[in-house]
Amino acid sequence: MARRYLPVAAFAGLIVAIQLATLFTGTDYHLTQLTMTAYYSLVIVGLCMLIGYAGQISLGHAGFFAIGGYLSAFLTTYNLKPHQGGFVSLLLKSGVLVARPDAYGGDLLTVHPWLACVVAILLTVIVAYLVGGPVLKLKGHYLAMATLGFGIIVYRMVLGTGFLGAADGISDVPGFPLPAGLVITGKSSARVSNYYLAWGLVILGVVLLLNLVHSRVGRALAAVHGAEDAAEAMGIPTARYKLNTFVLSAVFASLAGVLLTHYNGGIGPSEAGVMKSVRYVAIVAIGGMANLWGALSMSLVLNYLSLRGYFGTYDDAVFGVILILIMLFAPDGLLRRHLFSDLKRIVSRNPEEGAP
């Protein structure tokens, strides 16, 4: 038990250390990218559960991220004032709508972010079940292609839908109010609190997933990954377990989409793009597939570098290259479980191989 949570504490310490480092070096503007990194990391750990532990690939998780982000953005920015009818006034009376001034001083009446979030997650769950049900019967390349198809559909839909802002996306999304006066928002005054809120959520997500990995369900998923027919013969309903994991990872992606959209104050179609899905898979792969900590640390480093613009205009290309290199030279990922023993073996074997 202690062994499971010790790395959690260490990681929390790292998060605090990073914040203190930015404080003392006067570079706290980095916290903005680090906060965004946290939300992307939420997608990564959920996807890591699906790919690494249940053994099912998805090249469509940017689609779930976009469903969450776009739905929440639409509901919290769409003005219901001109539609004051029976249903809207009913919503108004039940307190799920909020009035606020818009950017030009006009009156806005929109859905409360919490309700928008709940609706977004619920829709994600429904879509994930509808897509995952038939698609998870496929294996390997076929599953990858089918989920890729789903991702492309979501991308083209947000790009082609007028009320979702088409190529511009949705902007002026309000902050997400939390208890105790906290708000998820990109305002620089709330930078530190948002940094901790975001990473706190990631750590909570990782703890939940670690618990799952070490539970009866985690064992069953590892069994499905290892030998699906044998798992089925042991009484594990493999189809249901795969589907539930798919939905779970979709919910992680969707929640990240919702919160990052409120943090950024908007969302654009690039968040739904195929290259985003490829990036998520690449990070899970380089992190060591069935290694939540590996995926999380790689996500922290790579997303941060990418968001700070270190990869320049080659941003997407870098992640494509990473994916290719990993698949070629280290299909178990860089940070896999037996990394050190493998390295030791390679080092100790080399002299023999050199001999004639």
Add this chain to the structure above:
Amino acid sequence: MTLLSVRGVSKRFGGLQAVNDLSFDVAKGSIKALIGPNGAGKTTIFNLISGSLHPDCGEIVFGGTEIQAMSSCQVAVRGMVRTFQHIRLFPKMTVLENIMVGRHVHSRAGFLAGMLNLPFTWGEEQRIREKSFEIMELLGIVPHSGTEAASLAYGQQRVVEIGRALACEPKLLMLDEPAAGLNMRETNEMGRVISRIREMGVTVLLVEHDMSLVMKISDEVVVVSYGEKIAEDRPLAIQKNREVIRVYLGDDE
């Protein structure tokens, strides 16, 4: 008392009648062997009974329930568990973890309970662990409990696979060629293991090529050839059965 009853089961693959109007019973507490020449349809019969395949016609009754339309998962939940001709362990899991998976049907922690690490799961995990060690002790594989399954010797992998099946506490254990790939010493040991399993009250149905093993441990033998039953009797009588000898060794003419 009959535990498993196969009644008029047929299965056709394209132009091949793999199993034709096959019927036999397995009595509770017995060891029954299914033998026949290569390609006789033994593994197909196994797959039909265990739910991996579904018969074109006929019924399979297990413990009073018709199971021919059920999936192998549903069949396993009802207490019928199988091993595979080509060992199907979970390669990257340890021996202990492999056997713990066998306790799946006897535990109930779901996704939510697992994620929240609910207190009731702690005791459950503890019981799963204890039961798994009990089974490993029975089979003499406790020293390997922490070893990755894929790195075990072939014979040991077979024992682990049987252990995993036993962890389900099945009413009927189906063994698909348990002695395949084993040397003589390992085969004898396997025979003892199977007899011990029967003494625990588990009914056993096995497909096997090793005749000495079959004759030594089974109570009854069913012989199939080209998907049809040609004999069903006690081992000694089977050894003297003219039809069986003809199928195995060919005609005199």
